[in-house]
Amino acid sequence: MPMIRSQLYRAILSLVALVVAPLPLGATDHATPQPPANSPGNPSGENLPAGLTEPEADGEAGRDLSVRRFQPRSRLVLPRTEIHQAKFPVVDVHTHFFHKLRHNDEALRDFVGLMDRNGIRTCVSLDGRLGDRLDSHLEFLHRDYRDRFVVFANVDWQGDGADDDPASWACLRPGFGERTAEELAQAVSRGVAGLKVFKQLGLGYRDFDGTLLRIDDPRWDPIWEACGKLGIPVLIHSGDPAAFFDPIDRFNERWEELSRNPSWSFHGEGFPSLDELLQARNRVVAKHPQTRFIAAHLASSEHDLKQLSEWLDAYPNLYVDIASRISELGRQPYSAREFLIRHADRILFATDGPWPETRLHAYWRFLETKDEAFDYSEKVPPPQGLWQIHGVGLPDDVLRKIYSENAVRLIPGVAQRLAKP
Numbered sequence: 001m002p003m004i005r006s007q008l009y010r011a012i013l014s015l016v017a018l019v020v021a022p023l024p025l026g027a028t029d030h031a032t033p034q035p036p037a038n039s040p041g042n043p044s045g046e047n048l049p050a051g052l053t054e055p056e057a058d059g060e061a062g063r064d065l066s067v068r069r070f071q072p073r074s075r076l077v078l079p080r081t082e083i084h085q086a087k088f089p090v091v092d093v094h095t096h097f098f099h100k101l102r103h104n105d106e107a108l109r110d111f112v113g114l115m116d117r118n119g120i121r122t123c124v125s126l127d128g129r130l131g132d133r134l135d136s137h138l139e140f141l142h143r144d145y146r147d148r149f150v151v152f153a154n155v156d157w158q159g160d161g162a163d164d165d166p167a168s169w170a171c172l173r174p175g176f177g178e179r180t181a182e183e184l185a186q187a188v189s190r191g192v193a194g195l196k197v198f199k200q201l202g203l204g205y206r207d208f209d210g211t212l213l214r215i216d217d218p219r220w221d222p223i224w225e226a227c228g229k230l231g232i233p234v235l236i237h238s239g240d241p242a243a244f245f246d247p248i249d250r251f252n253e254r255w256e257e258l259s260r261n262p263s264w265s266f267h268g269e270g271f272p273s274l275d276e277l278l279q280a281r282n283r284v285v286a287k288h289p290q291t292r293f294i295a296a297h298l299a300s301s302e303h304d305l306k307q308l309s310e311w312l313d314a315y316p317n318l319y320v321d322i323a324s325r326i327s328e329l330g331r332q333p334y335s336a337r338e339f340l341i342r343h344a345d346r347i348l349f350a351t352d353g354p355w356p357e358t359r360l361h362a363y364w365r366f367l368e369t370k371d372e373a374f375d376y377s378e379k380v381p382p383p384q385g386l387w388q389i390h391g392v393g394l395p396d397d398v399l400r401k402i403y404s405e406n407a408v409r410l411i412p413g414v415a416q417r418l419a420k421p
């Protein structure tokens with residue numbers, strides 16, 4: 001009986017997640033799921049891994065083993081390089097100080113301490129929005145720590161439109177692109193250093209007829225153009241990991257994660273293919289050569305570095321950040337090392353943080369050492385694929401470019417902040 005109840009509970013939970021969880025405006029990436037370790041349906045009270053409610057399939061006494069319970073402990077005996085501080089000053093160009101800290105001053109103070117310990121000089125918060133929220137975000141970060149943070153604004157697609165009525169959204173009214181361009185100019189005069197575009201453009205926002213708004217819709221051209229004229233980069237997140245566009249079945253390499261978070265899947269009807277999304281993004285980059293684009297998360301081509309390399313060759317105004325993607329780079333260390341060195345001028349350090357300190361240590365270890373087979377995350381199971389990673393041991397000149405020099409060239413205000421002692 002308790003088993004049936006718990007199954008029902010989980011079924012309802014996933015249904016609710018599927019039905020009522022549209023992409024929240026601030027949703028960013030897929031590394032922060034925190035499902036309850038023990039759902040109320042777990043009759044034994046045993047400390048089961050997230051998402052698991054039944055005591056069966058524990059792999060013991062000849063019983064089968066659920067993939068969710070598989071937590072192999074490596075028997076490899078290998079050198080372990082502990083790096084608690086980056087070798088050179090760091091700029092993290094992809095962080096979320098509204099979505100993750102919710103304007104909590106104490107959490108901010110703690111995180112600045114962590115930045116100091118780790119050698120992170122400046123973080124770029126991508127949560128500025130526009131209007132009043134921009135003011136409060138600037139106030140939150142700049143009141144005590146102006147020298148440590150720069151802020152990117154966001155397009156206000158919704159405006160005063162209703163959540164459940166896309167047709168009422170500001171972005172569908174005539175002149176939206178031009179109005180946003182003006183607001184951006186004002187935001188820059190208040191200290192904003194860039195524009196962040198969330199992945200909902202292409203995967204969430206809808207037109208009058210219910211179809212998804214396209215990334216390369218000419219209605220947004222005035223926005224991209226304005227950023228070029230204002231000298232600020234556009235950090236744009238399009239698409240998601242390739243596996244999120246595949247069916248959630250036993251062949252899916254991110255099954256563990258998607259089975260717990262089915263609403264993260266973009267497989268099936270109603271969604272464009274990953275390739276369609278990325279081609280649309282690339283057309284925008286090509287159409288606005290005077291604007292510099294930082295395509296977030298390795299431009300969502302972390303699974304195909306050859307393709308990404310070709311894009312970087314084709315579009316001189318395209319840059320990429322590595323936020324939340326050491327899990328991918330580190331499982332193809334030879335290709336990744338070659339890629340990072342070849343395009344060292346175009347790659348920016350980023351984490352998608354704030355994260356716990358252990359996560360940052362994994363970034364230093366990945367970029368600076370040739371350690372083998374280590375965890376890319378502090379979480380169990382590893383949140384972005386059930387594997388470990390290997391370090392790429394980058395040369396100093398490449399590290400310097402990725403850690404800060406490219407950000408200095410690209411993002412207004414970073415150079416001045418780094419110059420401070």
Ligand SMILES: [Zn+2]
Nearest residue numbers: 028029094352
């Ligand atoms: Zn993000």
